[in-house]
Amino acid sequence: MPExxxxxxxxxxxxxxxxxxxxxDILVRNPNLRLKITSKFAxxxxxxxxxxxxRIAKYIIFELSYDQYLIxxxxxxxxxxxxxxxxxxxxxxxxxxxxxxxxxxxNHIEINFGNFKIVYNDPRRFGFFKIVNSKxxxxxxxxxxxxxxxxxxxxxxxxxxxxxxxxxNIKNILLDQNIxxxxxxxxxxxILFFCKINPNxxxxxxxxxxxxxxxxYSKLVLNKAIKKGGSSILNFRSTxxxxxxxxxxxxxxxKENKKCPNKNCKFKILKLNISNRSTFYxxxxxx
DNA sequence: CCGTTAACCTGAGAGC
DNA sequence: TGCTCTCAGGTTAACG
Numbered sequence: 483m484p485e486x487x488x489x490x491x492x493x494x495x496x497x498x499x500x501x502x503x504x505x506x507d508i509l510v511r512n513p514n515l516r517l518k519i520t521s522k523f524a525x526x527x528x529x530x531x532x533x534x535x536x537r538i539a540k541y542i543i544f545e546l547s548y549d550q551y552l553i554x555x556x557x558x559x560x561x562x563x564x565x566x567x568x569x570x571x572x573x574x575x576x577x578x579x580x581x582x583x584x585x586x587x588x589n590h591i592e593i594n595f596g597n598f599k600i601v602y603n604d605p606r607r608f609g610f611f612k613i614v615n616s617k618x619x620x621x622x623x624x625x626x627x628x629x630x631x632x633x634x635x636x637x638x639x640x641x642x643x644x645x646x647x648x649x650x651n652i653k654n655i656l657l658d659q660n661i662x663x664x665x666x667x668x669x670x671x672x673i674l675f676f677c678k679i680n681p682n683x684x685x686x687x688x689x690x691x692x693x694x695x696x697x698x699y700s701k702l703v704l705n706k707a708i709k710k711g712g713s714s715i716l717n718f719r720s721t722x723x724x725x726x727x728x729x730x731x732x733x734x735x736x737k738e739n740k741k742c743p744n745k746n747c748k749f750k751i752l753k754l755n756i757s758n759r760s761t762f763y764x765x766x767x768x769x
Numbered sequence: 770c771c772g773t774t775a776a777c778c779t780g781a782g783a784g785c
Numbered sequence: 786t787g788c789t790c791t792c793a794g795g796t797t798a799a800c801g
Contacts, residue, residue, distance in 0.1 A: 485794050558795050606778045608795060650772060666794050
C-alpha cells in the first residue's frame with residue numbers, strides 16, 4: 483500500500499531507530515514472500531551492522547557491513563514494527579498498521595537487535611527482502627528502473643524522451659515504475675489533478691508545458707505528503723504509531739461524486755477504471 | 770520494442 | 786450468521 487511518501491516516512495523512522503545497530507539474529511517464520519527467502523538469508527544478515535538506510539522510489543535499502551545490501555519492498559500490505567523486549571507483543575511504535583499493537587498473524591521476519599527487534603508483517607505477501615553482495619549489483623538493480631521523481635535528474639529532458647511516441651495513457655505512465663519510480667495509485671490521480679491533465683491522455687500528446695507541470699507537481703505533492711507524514715487511508719501509521727495527515731489534503735482520490743475542489747467549477751469528481759486501478763479526476767478541469 | 774491483462778495473496782466491507 | 790462479491794498505497798510474467 484505504501485507509495486514513495488509513506489516509504490520515506492518509514493525510512494526516516496528506521497534511520498532514527500536502527501542506524502549503526504548490530505544485528506544479533508534473524509528469524510524467518512515464513513520464507514514465502516514475493517521473492518522466496520533463501521536458506522542463506524539469515525546467515526548473511528547475522529552479525530552485520532546497519533551502516534546506512536536509504537530509499538529509492540518505493541524501496542528501502544540497508545547498507546550493511548562487509549559490502550552487503552538488503553533491499554526491502556513493502557508491497558501492498560507490508561509493515562514494520564518495533565518491538566521492545568519488555569512489552570513483547572504490545573505497543574509497537576515503528577508501526578505501519580491500524581493498530582499500535584503487533585498484529586497476531588503474518589509476522590514473517592524478525593530482526594533481533596538485542597533489547598528490541600524489528601518485525602516484518604505482510605498479510606498479502608507482495609513485499610520482499612532481497613540481498614545483493616556488492617555496490618555494483620545494487621546500482622545495477624536500480625539502473626533498470628525509472629527515475630525517482632525527487633531525484634535531480636528527473637527533469638524535462640528525461641521525461642520528454644520517455645513520453646514521445648508513447649501511446650500509453652499518462653495515468654499508466656505515471657504508474658509505470660520503469661519510466662517513473664515511486665508514484666502509486668493515489669498520488670498519480672492527485673498529481674494529474676494539479677497538472678490539469680486528463681488521465682486518459684496519451685503520452686505522446688502531452689505538451690511541453692504539461693511535462694513541466696508533471697515535474698513540478700510530482701515533486702511538490704510527494705514532498706508535501708512526506709511533510710504530512712504520509713497518507714493514512716486504511717492502515718498506514720508513522721514512526722510513533724501516529725496517522726499520516728496527507729489524506730486530508732486529497733483533492734480527488736476517493737472523492738467520487740464530490741464537488742471539484744477548484745473554485746468556479748461545479749462539476750463532480752468522476753471515478754474511472756484504468757487498467758483495473760481506480761482513477762479520480764475532474765472532466766472539466768483536466769483535459 | 771510496446772501495451773494490456775492476468776496472476777500473485779489476504780482481509781475488510783457491502784449486499785443479500 | 787454466513788455466503789458471495791468487490792476492492793485495496795504493487796509488481797511482473799506472458800501474450801499478441
